[in-house]
Amino acid sequence: MARLPAPWGNRINRDAPVSMAGAEADTLVQLPSDPNVQADRHPISAGQQVTAQNVNGSLARDCDAFMDKLGRFMLVRFYYRTFMGPTRNSWMILWEPLIRKKAGLGVLDISAPHEDYEKVNLFCDLLVVGAGLAGLTAAIEAAEAGADVILAEQEPVAGGALSYGCDGVDRLPALLARAEELPNLRLMTGTVVNGWFEDNWLPLIRGNKLFKTRAREVLLATGCIEQPAIFRNNDLPGMLPGTCVQRLMRHYGVKPGQRAVVLAANPDGYRVALDLLEAGVEQAAVVDPRPGGSGGALSAELEARGKTHVTGVRVGGDWLDCDLLVISVGYAPMWQLPVMPGPSWAMTKIRR
Amino acid sequence: MKILTCPMNGPRNINEFQNFGPLKANPDPDATSDQDWARHLFRADNSRGTLVEWWRHVPSNYFFLAERNATTNEVIRTFDPSELEQM
Numbered sequence: 311m312a313r314l315p316a317p318w319g320n321r322i323n324r325d326a327p328v329s330m331a332g333a334e335a336d337t338l339v340q341l342p343s344d345p346n347v348q349a350d351r352h353p354i355s356a357g358q359q360v361t362a363q364n365v366n367g368s369l370a371r372d373c374d375a376f377m378d379k380l381g382r383f384m385l386v387r388f389y390y391r392t393f394m395g396p397t398r399n400s401w402m403i404l405w406e407p408l409i410r411k412k413a414g415l416g417v418l419d420i421s422a423p424h425e426d427y428e429k430v431n432l433f434c435d436l437l438v439v440g441a442g443l444a445g446l447t448a449a450i451e452a453a454e455a456g457a458d459v460i461l462a463e464q465e466p467v468a469g470g471a472l473s474y475g476c477d478g479v480d481r482l483p484a485l486l487a488r489a490e491e492l493p494n495l496r497l498m499t500g501t502v503v504n505g506w507f508e509d510n511w512l513p514l515i516r517g518n519k520l521f522k523t524r525a526r527e528v529l530l531a532t533g534c535i536e537q538p539a540i541f542r543n544n545d546l547p548g549m550l551p552g553t554c555v556q557r558l559m560r561h562y563g564v565k566p567g568q569r570a571v572v573l574a575a576n577p578d579g580y581r582v583a584l585d586l587l588e589a590g591v592e593q594a595a596v597v598d599p600r601p602g603g604s605g606g607a608l609s610a611e612l613e614a615r616g617k618t619h620v621t622g623v624r625v626g627g628d629w630l631d632c633d634l635l636v637i638s639v640g641y642a643p644m645w646q647l648p649v650m651p652g653p654s655w656a657m658t659k660i661r662r
Numbered sequence: 663m664k665i666l667t668c669p670m671n672g673p674r675n676i677n678e679f680q681n682f683g684p685l686k687a688n689p690d691p692d693a694t695s696d697q698d699w700a701r702h703l704f705r706a707d708n709s710r711g712t713l714v715e716w717w718r719h720v721p722s723n724y725f726f727l728a729e730r731n732a733t734t735n736e737v738i739r740t741f742d743p744s745e746l747e748q749m
Contacts, residue, residue, distance in 0.1 A: 508664040508665075
């Protein structure tokens with residue numbers, strides 16, 4: 311993955327982990343006529359030219375790699391408040407051009423060929439966002455009751471966690487077949503629901519097409535996204551969330567590493583460990599940071615090393631050699647859509 | 663995009679409509695000073711809460727009234743001006 315910036319944070323010139331779910335701003339790459347493309351969201355094609363965006367020189371020999379050593383001096387802060395001096399207009403003539411360059415955003419190609427972007431109006435009784443187990447089941451049930459249903463899924467395949475996790479995979483083919491045969495259920499994969507506006511007006515984006523959708527009702531089944539763990543050097547390439555590892559193996563048939571350490575604070579982490587064994591990945595350790603687990607107090611105990619890729623993880627006192635650290639410590643709801651129109655939010659604990 | 667229900671054309675997108683300000687009583691032109699007349703024409707109270715407003719469905723050039731909560735932007739009802747005489 312390219313060395314990438316978070317222009318609003320302090321991570322000038324650091325490598326970054328990926329989620330394979332388009333959840334980070336750190337996988338941006340440059341295509342010939344398209345800057346800032348999310349690498350984990352973009353299907354590759356033959357002869358495609360991809361270049362890293364935030365490097366000085368090449369990715370392998372980055373002249374700005376020394377910046378990694380300065381990480382501890384670069385706190386999270388507003389650039390335009392920190393870089394004020396030494397003279398009154400230093401920000402405009404000195405710092406801003408420098409930081410803009412280092413922020414590593416892509417280059418616009420003014421002579422890029424013309425492309426058509428179409429708009430389509432869609433109407434439905436029910437829009438279900440997310441075609442995981444919950445979304446598929448709800449959409450099928452509503453369609454069977456006679457409603458005109460659109461089921462939007464941002465991944466290229468429907469099924470959500472069912473399509474890559476090991477629990478309940480066998481339920482997916484039946485659900486997909488049922489969704490296929492219902493004429494009043496439209497399944498739109500590779501479609502991002504980009505906003506939620508007044509009276510249920512939602513823009514759906516698929517490739518170069520914008521579907522201006524008016525729904526009578528909206529049902530969110532967006533699921534959740536895995537959270538990173540906080541420890542030193544936790545943004546080295548080679549550290550992947552558990553769901554990302556499963557996506558790589560089950561969707562793309564990629565062996566994510568040769569020797570793995572699994573940080574598992576929930577049952578899903580252990581499931582990923584089993585999946586890795588099945589894929590023939592050697593396992594250095596499974597670390598459980600929970601009280602009573604094998605990891606102990608995590609923040610003081612865990613550290614990673616490596617220059618352009620993770621080469622080792624320290625758990626307690628010992629360094630374990632590995633080229634893959636799987637992090638499975640918790641989930642956060644994908645609530646970007648409902649916070650947009652601004653309803654009040656509450657989390658409810660559900661007993662099972 | 664918001665939907666407004668026109669009494670004649672049914673529910674339509676809000677960008678087909680034009681707002682003509684709150685409904686207010688016309689003062690007597692002969693008994694009103696120029697200043698008050700200008701105030702009546704060009705100043706709106708911009709008050710919170712529920713108000714009755716003039717709206718126009720532009721493609722059909724149809725004027726009607728809408729009762730709307732100016733704080734929450736919720737449209738309570740829309741009705742034809744002929745109902746004003748009954749009010």
